[in-house]
Amino acid sequence: MSFRPSRIILSMxxxxxxxxxxxxxxxxxxxxxxxxxxxxxxxxATDESVTLRMADGKVHQLPLGRLCAEDKAFVKSxxxxxxxxxxxxxxxxxxxxxxxxxxxxxRTWPENVVVPTKSIEIQVVEENPAARKCVYRSEGFEFTSQxxxxxxxxxxxxxxxxxxxxLVSSLPWGVVCRPPxxxxxxxAELYETRKDxxxxxxxxxxGGVYMSxxxxxxxxxxxxxxxxxxxxxxxxxxxxxGTLIHEITHQVMxxxxxxxxxxxxxGTAEYTEMLPYNAGKFRADAHQKGLRDHITxxxxxxxxxxxxxxxxxxxxxxxxxxxxxxxxxxxxxxLYFRSVLAVYFFCHLDGDKKARASSNSWTPSMATPNPCAxxxxxxxxxxxxxxxxxxxxxxxxxx
Amino acid sequence: xxxxxFSYPTNFPPPDMKAETAPFKHLEILLEGRSYSQxxxxxxxxxxxxxxxxxxx
Numbered sequence: 001m002s003f004r005p006s007r008i009i010l011s012m013x014x015x016x017x018x019x020x021x022x023x024x025x026x027x028x029x030x031x032x033x034x035x036x037x038x039x040x041x042x043x044x045a046t047d048e049s050v051t052l053r054m055a056d057g058k059v060h061q062l063p064l065g066r067l068c069a070e071d072k073a074f075v076k077s078x079x080x081x082x083x084x085x086x087x088x089x090x091x092x093x094x095x096x097x098x099x100x101x102x103x104x105x106x107r108t109w110p111e112n113v114v115v116p117t118k119s120i121e122i123q124v125v126e127e128n129p130a131a132r133k134c135v136y137r138s139e140g141f142e143f144t145s146q147x148x149x150x151x152x153x154x155x156x157x158x159x160x161x162x163x164x165x166x167l168v169s170s171l172p173w174g175v176v177c178r179p180p181x182x183x184x185x186x187x188a189e190l191y192e193t194r195k196d197x198x199x200x201x202x203x204x205x206x207g208g209v210y211m212s213x214x215x216x217x218x219x220x221x222x223x224x225x226x227x228x229x230x231x232x233x234x235x236x237x238x239x240x241x242g243t244l245i246h247e248i249t250h251q252v253m254x255x256x257x258x259x260x261x262x263x264x265x266x267g268t269a270e271y272t273e274m275l276p277y278n279a280g281k282f283r284a285d286a287h288q289k290g291l292r293d294h295i296t297x298x299x300x301x302x303x304x305x306x307x308x309x310x311x312x313x314x315x316x317x318x319x320x321x322x323x324x325x326x327x328x329x330x331x332x333x334x335l336y337f338r339s340v341l342a343v344y345f346f347c348h349l350d351g352d353k354k355a356r357a358s359s360n361s362w363t364p365s366m367a368t369p370n371p372c373a374x375x376x377x378x379x380x381x382x383x384x385x386x387x388x389x390x391x392x393x394x395x396x397x398x399x
Numbered sequence: 400x401x402x403x404x405f406s407y408p409t410n411f412p413p414p415d416m417k418a419e420t421a422p423f424k425h426l427e428i429l430l431e432g433r434s435y436s437q438x439x440x441x442x443x444x445x446x447x448x449x450x451x452x453x454x455x456x
Contacts, residue, residue: 261422306454311435317419346429349445
């Protein structure tokens, strides 16, 4: 599915690396591990997947593992970047992966984003239930659980985390997901009970919290759909993981949070949360359905479909936001709702306006590149420690 | 430097990272010279086109 880059693309990047590389790779043959060949153009790549545009304009995301060795190396060469730079006396530095972003006008909106199977292969690092410490790893996350979890259950837990990371990487926002400085993986702590969670610092009115101070996402078992069956925990497949997706979005965008207005931080997390999701697959192309469902749900809960004073909302500083949000859950809900409506507008409705005419907005013929992207000049990583070191917590209220 | 790394000069000026201003430094990219009231009107119209009646001013 092609994408008309609109103003908010949140590219949060400047120039860089893959720009020229992408130009040179238009419509080349790609071979999979079985020797089958397709002709396609390179669009983007993450650690786990590559996105290609076919001759008919359709865009497909493929697990890197499906490519032949030569094409894997080719993708890797496109993703190559300078070594990290280090500032003297003031860490950290601009990081290499942060530079591997595709220019705004070349980005495409994905159809479906599916978490690669490889990403949710679980590695048991440590299991010590007596000490209430069991450590598991998926490709991009390390989970420290208070209780032992079966591999199949842990895989289901990791699926939502990895899928959200894949989604944020795949959306044309220009976000490069990489663990915070000093970590090989994103960190998550899973608490058996809400009481344990709150004792560990979780806000009482939250279902999970990402604390950007220590870079750990804390969440109690009930919030990830884990319930005790007999003596073992099982995953409730019908559990709505919306809150989880919201908070994971914050976690994988951690490097950008300092540079973003709160309405963008919360609006983008609400956006990913409202996209239709099931069993490791986000339907990114069904964003309008997601929006409509979200509006319906919010109206059922009594929220007005309004943003109010736009300037006031878009320029709201963190102190003002916190002052309002901490008043009542209802006030916080209003801020979140207004934010996702603004983010959706800048993502899908602003720009050349052609997208308004049809529900099938993102056809190639409508893909009028608009290089003007929100935060396109914002550094991709927390380059300067001073501001980034301030602890900030984001939490989604269980309203 | 070794390993392909380099260092910034110690007097390298950091970007404007004041918590109050940094997040809004590039908001103009979104606004593109439009006033907030103009964007509010465009927002109302755009949402109307997809069948959503939204109030924004």
